[in-house]
Amino acid sequence: MITVSEALDRLFSLVEPLGIEEVPLLGASGRVLAAPVEAMRDQPPFAASAMDGYAVTDARPGMSFDVIGEAAAGARFDGLVGAGQAVRIFTGAPVPEGATTVVIQEDIDRDGGRITITDRFSRGDHIRPAAGDFRKGDRIDAPRRLGPQDIALMASMNIARVPVIRRPKVALISTGDELVMPGEQPGPDQIIASNTFGLHALLRDLGAEPRLMPIARDTETSLRNVFGMVDDADLVVTIGGASVGDHDLVAKVAGDMGLDRAFHKVAMRPGKPLMSGRLGNAMMIGLPGNPVSAMVCGYVFIAPVIRAMQGLGREAVSRTTAPLVAPLEANGLREHYMRARLGPDGVSAFDRQDSSLLSILGEADALIVRPPHDPPRNTGDIVQIVRL
Numbered sequence: 001m002i003t004v005s006e007a008l009d010r011l012f013s014l015v016e017p018l019g020i021e022e023v024p025l026l027g028a029s030g031r032v033l034a035a036p037v038e039a040m041r042d043q044p045p046f047a048a049s050a051m052d053g054y055a056v057t058d059a060r061p062g063m064s065f066d067v068i069g070e071a072a073a074g075a076r077f078d079g080l081v082g083a084g085q086a087v088r089i090f091t092g093a094p095v096p097e098g099a100t101t102v103v104i105q106e107d108i109d110r111d112g113g114r115i116t117i118t119d120r121f122s123r124g125d126h127i128r129p130a131a132g133d134f135r136k137g138d139r140i141d142a143p144r145r146l147g148p149q150d151i152a153l154m155a156s157m158n159i160a161r162v163p164v165i166r167r168p169k170v171a172l173i174s175t176g177d178e179l180v181m182p183g184e185q186p187g188p189d190q191i192i193a194s195n196t197f198g199l200h201a202l203l204r205d206l207g208a209e210p211r212l213m214p215i216a217r218d219t220e221t222s223l224r225n226v227f228g229m230v231d232d233a234d235l236v237v238t239i240g241g242a243s244v245g246d247h248d249l250v251a252k253v254a255g256d257m258g259l260d261r262a263f264h265k266v267a268m269r270p271g272k273p274l275m276s277g278r279l280g281n282a283m284m285i286g287l288p289g290n291p292v293s294a295m296v297c298g299y300v301f302i303a304p305v306i307r308a309m310q311g312l313g314r315e316a317v318s319r320t321t322a323p324l325v326a327p328l329e330a331n332g333l334r335e336h337y338m339r340a341r342l343g344p345d346g347v348s349a350f351d352r353q354d355s356s357l358l359s360i361l362g363e364a365d366a367l368i369v370r371p372p373h374d375p376p377r378n379t380g381d382i383v384q385i386v387r388l
């Protein structure tokens with residue numbers, strides 16, 4: 001058995017970077033920017049009023065001005081503002097030539113075409129300088145996962161099409177005679193396939209393009225057939241059939257089909273029977289079938305692999321620390337990812353840690369990471385956690 005960090009290194013060495021495609025701005029959120037993009041213009045392209053009020057050359061309480069025109073957003077005042085003159089102005093409008101200050105309308109008394117600045121007058125010119133937000137040529141660097149703020153910024157920069165990394169295509173294969181799909185009627189010895197659905201959701205959140213393959217039955221032929229359908233997947237993920245039982249056929253069939261295996265078995269709990277390698281043009285990861293094992297491996301291995309495929313670096317899932325609010329017994333020889341609850345005073349592991357318990361995983365918002373052979377820990381000890 002290799003360590004978790006050795007397994008992750010081997011997984012990263014199997015990753016092949018994906019190509020680039022161009023998408024419309026509206027389709028770019030959540031995608032990874034593949035190349036730097038540059039602003040096509042200054043923003044704002046002119047000095048703009050930040051408030052509704054009057055543009056003047058100078059402003060002090062008691063000063064009076066003749067209103068000589070109006071500047072609105074989208075329709076500038078074309079003339080020059082001179083001493084003793086004011087232009088009615090609205091938020092976002094270009095500040096007319098000659099004006100140095102916008103006096104907000106709350107600080108003005110107006111009498112027909114004449115205004116006077118009242119005692120309420122407060123400092124500040126209320127002018128946004130030209131290019132105060134960004135300049136033509138300013139860059140957004142790549143790689144970067146694009147969020148809603150980036151989309152707004154690129155829209156403002158007049159970038160209508162965006163170069164992004166192609167979505168990793170992931171084929172998800174559940175294996176086992178006991179499995180039926182959610183919504184189907186299970187037989188007396190059957191259960192519902194859950195892992196593929198949890199992993200599908202995780203992969204979608206990571207910006208991948210997951211595809212559910214038909215459930216492979218516990219025969220070599222069935223498994224071979226489903227492997228044969230994965231088509232152009234970048235990553236094939238099998239679930240179950242990874243261990244040592246008579247019906248655990250994934251390693252055998254993948255091997256027969258040419259899997260160049262990088263490892264099988266990791267000193268990790270849950271997740272021990274994990275395997276990986278290259279299979280044709282794809283990377284393959286074989287996950288253990290126990291539902292919590294599959295999901296924990298999803299967070300610890302698949303998420304970093306998907307990020308690496310997208311060019312976002314080769315980093316383990318991020319960890320932080322928290323104090324224990326209850327003691328823990330000594331750990332065994334595998335790195336243990338304990339389902340845990342994080343509260344204001346610290347973190348506590350659930351009593352029940354069996355790797356079949358999705359209800360506990362659903363309650364968990366963190367995993368406590370125990371190194372191999374970690375001694376017993378007391379309340380108050382600082383432990384490493386992965387937040388879910």
Ligand SMILES: Nc1nc2c(c(=O)[nH]1)N[C@H]1C(S)=C(S)[C@@H](COP(=O)(O)OP(=O)(O)OC[C@H]3O[C@@H](n4cnc5c(N)ncnc54)[C@H](O)[C@@H]3O)O[C@H]1N2
Pocket residue numbers: 174175176178179191192193194195196239240241242243244245248270271272273287288289290291293355
């Ligand atoms: N003698 C040994 N037995 C087992 C060992 C071992 O070292 N020696 N390892 C145990 C560990 S640890 C794990 S984890 C499991 C993993 O086994 P498999 O990967 O072969 O998984 P299966 O046997 O196919 O299934 C295990 C369990 O999970 C359920 N399952 C499978 N796929 C799904 C799915 N898509 N959705 C929901 N549930 C699923 C399956 O019904 C079984 O209950 O092996 C231990 N055994």
Ligand code: MOO
Pocket residue numbers: 268269270271272273288290293355
């Ligand atoms: O890896 Mo098994 O994952 O301990 O239940």
